[in-house]
Amino acid sequence: MHPILKLLVQRIALGLLLLFAVSAVIFLGVEALPGDTAQAILGQSATPQALENLRNQMGLDQPALTRYFNWLGGVLTGDLGKALTNGVDIAQAIGQRLGNTLFLAGCAALISVPLALILGAVAARYAGRWPDKLISGVTLTTISLPEFVAAYFVIFLLTIVIPVFQPVAMVFPGMSFWAKLQAVALPVIVLVLVVLAHMMRMTRAAILNVMQSAYIETAELKGLSPMTIIWKHAFPNAVAPIISVVAINLAYLVVGVVVVEVVFSYNALGQYLVDHVTKRDLPVVQAVGLIFAAVYIGLNIIADVTAIIANPRLRHPK
């Protein structure tokens, strides 16, 4: 078997194992909470008889291990159960909201990743000079602003002062692609501002690190232009650390943007999770927790594998 293929299989198997462990931890964590799901549904007005009926109905009288594997079986077949609070099928509710989460994250990533790489390269090319200082200064300022401050700032600027966008970013099925893009414009701007600096700084640092090497000096002596050197010679060798930072930021765009979702009333997973945590709707919390874990693990596997593929030393191990 080709070593890369072997590695790929290994990583994915490891990821699945990790996900399995996470599912157990989530289940244990929920189990460890005082009271059970039946009690959470019936609340204050619970009579012992009603509790028992509901426990039987939900299979809560089974031992924890049986229930864990039942839940896991459900998850694997796409059956996440029903939300306690409103009886809505969780898989269905999550499906649409996950789509919205990925749409927002995707839009933000499509803008921020290329922008960060280009700005990083430019900053490295003019290291220590004014373009570098300007780029670093601006991006470090935007990352230092708390998300909600940046959000309120763009709302004020782009809906009130210059009314070009809408402050409420809800998207609905049936909206045209263009209308959706317009709706998410403001949250995308905020997310780009937030994630740009981290990726840009890593690109700059990684390229500058490689620029010290002897082969870059050779390239310079050959008379290549600085930008060609950076793209053709420095960048491919600096890509591994950049990819891992990009992966972390992409994961953040999927799982960590609750505040931005709330500020723009964007109907995606984060707000859904927060609403259900407040109401102690544990099946939903379990399901969303698992999805978030899967996204993190998945993106990290991708980052690992790409970094290996990009690195000739790892690609051709002796």
Next chain:
Amino acid sequence: MTDMLDWMVSRARQGKMSRREFIGRTTAMGVSTALAGALYTKAAHAEPKKGGVIRAGLAGGESTNTLDPALAASVVPQVGNAHWGEQLVDMTPDGQVEMRIAEEVSSSPDSKVWTFKIRQGVTFSNGQTVTAEDVMATFKRHTDENAQSGALGIVKGISEMKAEGDKLELTLEFPSADLPYLLTDYHLIIQPGGGYDNPNAGIGAGPYILETFEPGVRYVLQKNPNYFDSGIGHADTIEVLSINDNTARTAALQSGQVHMMNRIDPKIAELLAGAPGVEVRRAVGRGHYVFIMHVDKAPFDNNDLRMALKYGIKRQEMVDKILGGLGSVGNDFPINAAYPLFDDSIEQREYDAAKAKEYYEKSGHDGSPIMLRTAPGAFPGAVDAANLFAASAQAAGIPLQVQLEPDDGYWSNVWNVEPFCASYWGGRPVQDQMYSTAYLSTAEWNDTKFKNAKFDELLMAARAELDQDKRKAQYSEMAHIVRDEGGLILPMFNEFVAGIRSNEIAGWIDDPNAEMMNYRAPAKCWLA
């Protein structure tokens, strides 16, 4: 008075009030007959415009919401339900009972047996006709513990229900002169077959028909062409968007993305009122913010200590600083002028450091810290209010201290559990309901643990009393008992502060019953 006039003008405009009634009622308010006549002519000719889309951006919607009216507990479902659903009776802005599915109501002389005549020819959105049986089944479902209805306390006093032809007869366990008022509760939306088959069906007889419901996101409703009342439901489409963030909601109104919003932050109300295209509307409601003491637990079992605390709070300061002036001072009993039969001659209690000190010394309290528990979610500004209270009480020598609690679990771990905490009440349509919900000895939500035999006796007597003067005197006596002996410290009544696009929305009337014109603003307003 201007609001009342506005309301009557709009009724006249909708053809709901005859010229004779209009002139009679407006002249009773001191308007000259000639002016009243002119107003009526003008109003009756200014027809509300039909058509278009009205969008409301509201705080108070969660992705955990359902369509079951029994479970509605926040504004977005309340507004949504009020559009696809219809009630037996409703409240008018001036505190009268308005006939909806019911056409007529009458009672036996002892107000124990009530008969409702059901309006004929009203249909549900699935085409079924609304019958007395549907109404009865609806009330029955709400009396069922499993339905977990918020109106259980109201309907459980009905001991017998009988549906015959177009008549529904309700027999009460105890006489109540207020039953029609109680049945205006927003949970009691009439559903086909009472909603037993599927309480979440969203099928009702309201002015609109539900098209889309996404919990915590939006309601989309289309006009019901068969609705029985042409005076309500002017826009073709209503969208209710759930926007919980204050800034986003305000920006949505300012930028015109929504036509109306609820809960303007008092801190910015004045600023927003100056913004172009936006109008801030305030309605004095019955809701109030409170600090509650358990009268059965030390040290609050001592009335002198309770009085010391009641004299140690600066009410006007709270209205100014916590509500930004958008409210009115309370007087330590849960009733204000928005209630029928309110006695406005009861002396207003003021901050009095000397009296507070005197009562505190008389109580013989040992001087150990008195803990007041509060959380940001107890009511908007609850932490600041508690700190203001502590400062003014300390100035009178009372060792009051604030303990901050987390929002999470506040209503289960602190409220109704700890002996002294911050809380709020939404108010009820009539005094009887407010008192029986929280001050009757046997009340489930008696959050001050107040037990007073004389008070209970008066409450029961007033409930059956048909002579309004006697009834008012009884309520006044009850107010005095709660004010001077109860565990309630009530510094302020809040207002419902809403915002509308001033050039785009017409027909708004400030309604004290509940937020957003008693939840019906999108149906009652029209696009100008």
